[in-house]
Amino acid sequence: MTMATFEKIASLNLHKRPGFLVGAFILTMSALLALFPGFFAPFDPNAFNYSALKQPPSADHWFGTDNLGRDTFSRVIWAYSINMQMAIVATVFAMLIGVIVGALVGYYGGIADAIFGRCVDAIITFPFLVLVIAVVAVLGPGLTNMYIAITLVGWVYYARLMRAEIMGQMANEYATAGKVIGCSDMRIIFRHLLPNAITPVLTYWMTDMALAILLGSSLGYLGLGAQPPTAEWGVLIAEGRNFITTAWWLSLMPGIAIVLTGLGFSLVGDSVADLMRPRG
Amino acid sequence: MALLEVENLTVSFKTDEGIVTVLHNASYAVEAGEVLAIVGESGSGKSVAMMAVMGLLPRTAEIMADKILFNGHDFLKLTGQERRRLMGKEIAMIFQEPMAGLNPCFTVGAQLDETLQAHEKMGRKARRERSIELLTAVGIPEPERRLKSYPHEMSGGQCQRVMIAIAISCNPKLLIADEPTTALDVTIQKQILDLLISLQTQYGMGLIMITHDMGVVAETADRVVVQYNGRKMEEADVVQLFSNPKNSYTKALLAARPENAEGGRLQIVSDILDDVEGAMQ
Numbered sequence: 001m002t003m004a005t006f007e008k009i010a011s012l013n014l015h016k017r018p019g020f021l022v023g024a025f026i027l028t029m030s031a032l033l034a035l036f037p038g039f040f041a042p043f044d045p046n047a048f049n050y051s052a053l054k055q056p057p058s059a060d061h062w063f064g065t066d067n068l069g070r071d072t073f074s075r076v077i078w079a080y081s082i083n084m085q086m087a088i089v090a091t092v093f094a095m096l097i098g099v100i101v102g103a104l105v106g107y108y109g110g111i112a113d114a115i116f117g118r119c120v121d122a123i124i125t126f127p128f129l130v131l132v133i134a135v136v137a138v139l140g141p142g143l144t145n146m147y148i149a150i151t152l153v154g155w156v157y158y159a160r161l162m163r164a165e166i167m168g169q170m171a172n173e174y175a176t177a178g179k180v181i182g183c184s185d186m187r188i189i190f191r192h193l194l195p196n197a198i199t200p201v202l203t204y205w206m207t208d209m210a211l212a213i214l215l216g217s218s219l220g221y222l223g224l225g226a227q228p229p230t231a232e233w234g235v236l237i238a239e240g241r242n243f244i245t246t247a248w249w250l251s252l253m254p255g256i257a258i259v260l261t262g263l264g265f266s267l268v269g270d271s272v273a274d275l276m277r278p279r280g
Numbered sequence: 281m282a283l284l285e286v287e288n289l290t291v292s293f294k295t296d297e298g299i300v301t302v303l304h305n306a307s308y309a310v311e312a313g314e315v316l317a318i319v320g321e322s323g324s325g326k327s328v329a330m331m332a333v334m335g336l337l338p339r340t341a342e343i344m345a346d347k348i349l350f351n352g353h354d355f356l357k358l359t360g361q362e363r364r365r366l367m368g369k370e371i372a373m374i375f376q377e378p379m380a381g382l383n384p385c386f387t388v389g390a391q392l393d394e395t396l397q398a399h400e401k402m403g404r405k406a407r408r409e410r411s412i413e414l415l416t417a418v419g420i421p422e423p424e425r426r427l428k429s430y431p432h433e434m435s436g437g438q439c440q441r442v443m444i445a446i447a448i449s450c451n452p453k454l455l456i457a458d459e460p461t462t463a464l465d466v467t468i469q470k471q472i473l474d475l476l477i478s479l480q481t482q483y484g485m486g487l488i489m490i491t492h493d494m495g496v497v498a499e500t501a502d503r504v505v506v507q508y509n510g511r512k513m514e515e516a517d518v519v520q521l522f523s524n525p526k527n528s529y530t531k532a533l534l535a536a537r538p539e540n541a542e543g544g545r546l547q548i549v550s551d552i553l554d555d556v557e558g559a560m561q
Contacts, residue, residue, distance in 0.1 A: 110339065173381040176336055181368030181395045181446065184360075195385040 023267025098158020389427030
């Protein structure tokens with residue numbers, strides 16, 4: 001980081017953006033919980049306790065216990081590891097593939113671009129969740145297969161964005177100027193055009209991480225993602241569903257965790273998008 | 281033997297409405313140390329001709345020529361890698377929009393460094409010294425500080441000076457300037473032209489100046505090619521062209537200069553176009 005970068009960050013006046021501060025606080029706490037769940041959780045998330053079944057929230061068990069006596073608070077905290085991992089693993093590979101494919105077809109155009117266009121049309125025609133569920137159904141349920149499924153569908157959205165940005169940047173003479181000084185196509189694409197074209201992709205990535213958590217929990221809830229007894233928010237909500245009338249805390253607490261984390265990503269994502277928007 | 285020889289260059293584009301030919305059988309020759317101006321209005325094929333030579337046209341373009349020979353290299357048979365080794369090193373090119381010609385994400389220093397790194401075997405320190413030397417040569421004040429500037433922190437004239445510095449960084453034998461002053465205001469135009477000519481003399485480069493401005497031609501060129509509608513109309517020594525134009529299009533072009541306006545009205549080129557061979561109707 002150069003001095004100029006620090007000055008640039010300082011000039012953004014982040015402390016005058018309450019949305020960003022709240023979001024950043026939530027994400028920082030979430031990251032801490034995800035990295036050190038054992039430090040924050042008072043109980044073993046998978047330890048049964050038959051002397052404390054389906055207890056409501058109390059001083060001992062802040063979020064109550066489930067039908068096997070497991071501490072819900074500890075399970076929600078351990079779930080941070082898995083769910084924050086989803087936000088990153090389910091999006092990073094989609095972004096990498098999307099950026100590379102989008103940059104290449106945007107630069108070269110022609111037949112590759114035409115084929116790419118048809119593929120995108122075919123994938124976007126289906127609702128995202130339906131397509132992911134179809135892929136998981138073929139591969140079989142489980143976390144790894146869920147990541148593969150989300151990546152297989154999700155890269156398209158990044159690639160589409162990247163392609164359009166690269167095409168826009170190519171209209172500038174610096175792309176031609178790169179050729180004139182003897183740069184290879186790869187150098188022009190990834191060294192000259194990419195840094196100018198990546199901003200919208202990074203902004204979309206922030207919102208996509210929130211969506212990945214929601215999607216991952218949905219699949220967990222449906223039994224296609226993480227498998228019980230793994231502590232994962234979707235799984236926790238699904239386990240609590242049978243007792244929703246007698247033990248409301250079982251589903252409500254992980255639900256709140258999902259909402260809070262999603263909110264954190266959205267607030268930060270909005271601020272980042274706002275800051276990266278060019279101003280005159 | 282000329283530095284760059286182009287014989288019977290024809291460029292056409294495949295479009296949905298069929299094949300459109302934008303340049304017909306044009307030939308050019310530039311000697312080392314000579315300034316050739318290619319002058320013509322928009323659509324006369326002046327830029328396309330040089331883009332074709334440099335291999336910058338999109339793949340929909342079809343390029344046919346009897347000969348494109350640069351300093352012993354046959355450009356019609358060049359592989360991509362051989363071409364990349366020549367570009368920036370032996371042939372350089374500058375463009376119309378200096379602001380868009382520099383990459384907004386990188387500092388001036390990084391962009392100067394890139395060309396040197398690609399073509400010259402120099403250490404980091406030598407490259408930095410050469411960059412400062414180049415910026416000084418193109419008349420940029422405080423070159424050490426400017427190395428750290430981004431393009432948006434500079435004026436259009438300064439950006440064009442940096443573009444020129446990048447272009448001459450490896451002592452090219454030929455510099456192609458595609459309307460280098462069109463986007464700049466008049467006082468800066470003059471400075472940039474003077475700079476180009478002084479560098480051209482100093483380095484003994486061949487210079488091809490693509491322009492639509494007869495004033496630029498008069499000030500810079502040794503020889504002039506006049507183009508219209510994708511055809512070469514006339515080629516002459518600059519003094520001859522202005523004193524004794526042969527072609528009726530050239531005559532019309534010269535008559536249409538602001539200083540020849542009669543009674544507050546400019547002459548219109550299209551009035552006499554009926555006589556011009558190959559004119560668009």
